[in-house]
Amino acid sequence: MSIKTVVFDFGQVMVHFEPSYMVGKYVTDKEDAHLLERVVFDRLYWDKLDAGTITNEETLAECRKRLPERLWEVADTIFYNWIYNIPEVEGMKELVTRIKTKYGVKILLLSNISHYFADHSGEVECLKDFDGFVFSARIGIVKPSHEIFDYMCKKFDIKPEETIFVDDNKGNIAGANSFGIHGYLFDGNVEKLTAYLDNAL
Numbered sequence: 001m002s003i004k005t006v007v008f009d010f011g012q013v014m015v016h017f018e019p020s021y022m023v024g025k026y027v028t029d030k031e032d033a034h035l036l037e038r039v040v041f042d043r044l045y046w047d048k049l050d051a052g053t054i055t056n057e058e059t060l061a062e063c064r065k066r067l068p069e070r071l072w073e074v075a076d077t078i079f080y081n082w083i084y085n086i087p088e089v090e091g092m093k094e095l096v097t098r099i100k101t102k103y104g105v106k107i108l109l110l111s112n113i114s115h116y117f118a119d120h121s122g123e124v125e126c127l128k129d130f131d132g133f134v135f136s137a138r139i140g141i142v143k144p145s146h147e148i149f150d151y152m153c154k155k156f157d158i159k160p161e162e163t164i165f166v167d168d169n170k171g172n173i174a175g176a177n178s179f180g181i182h183g184y185l186f187d188g189n190v191e192k193l194t195a196y197l198d199n200a201l
Contacts, residue, residue: 003182003200005158006099009167010111013186014093014126015086022085026074039066040075049114052137056080056116083120091190093126095197100129103201110152110165112136112143132156143167144175164200166193 011017019041020033027033040063048054060079064072100107107130111117118135121127134152141148153160160180167173173183182200186193 002162003105003164005106005108005156005163006197006201007108007110007152007163007165007181008092008096008130009165009169009172009186010109010113011086012168012188013089013166014109015088015124017086021087022082023078025081025085026077032071035067036071036075036078039063040078046114047142049116050112050136051142052115052140056114080116083117083124086124088126089188089190091194093129095190095194096126097129098194099197099201100131105201106131106156106158108152108156108158109133110143110148143169143172146175146179149176149179149181164197 008014019037023033023037023040027036045054045059045062049056049059056079060076063075063079067075096107099105109127109130109132111134113135115135115137118133118138121133121135127133132155134148134155136142136148139148139151141151149160149165152158153163161182164182164184165173165176166184166186167176168186168188170185173185176183184193184196
């Protein structure tokens with residue numbers, strides 16, 4: 001296959017998205033930490049954030065309904081600082097730089113992620129070498145819909161058959177494959193992904 005573009009997911013591919021770690025940065029009490037993790041990072045809100053259908057303020061207002069008042073301030077702190085508490089998956093930033101330099105491929109990010117992250121994505125070090133981004137909240141379309149892959153291909157003038165998509169979610173990979181993009185299910189093994197890309201590129 002002639003590959004000209006490699007697309008990466010963000011959470012659990014480029015970085016470790018771990019609510020327990022994010023909460024643990026600010027809270028030591030185990031019961032409080034467990035409650036905050038369960039409420040602040042509830043997919044009930046985060047799926048809507050990813051789709052762009054709820055605001056940060058609305059999210060936190062909903063969280064406050066489920067939290068004692070003494071935890072409201074720390075909940076806000078956790079929410080607005082999560083983007084600074086996402087450790088990189090070791091070796092992934094170097095992999096991106098290497099394949100971009102060695103093979104001259106276009107490097108894109110395709111992520112189900114919020115407006116808040118999109119607003120601050122320029123502050124994320126491991127994304128410095130990326131050539132372009134598709135953030136779901138910005139366009140109101142989420143993976144694995146064919147619409148988001150179609151949007152990406154049109155926006156960046158790329159062909160599905162010349163594109164590899166790396167994601168940790170089986171459903172997203174299935175969506176990419178059925179659209180005609182070469183999907184790679186990432187299992188955390190950077191060496192294995194490197195070997196795959198070296199062979200494909």
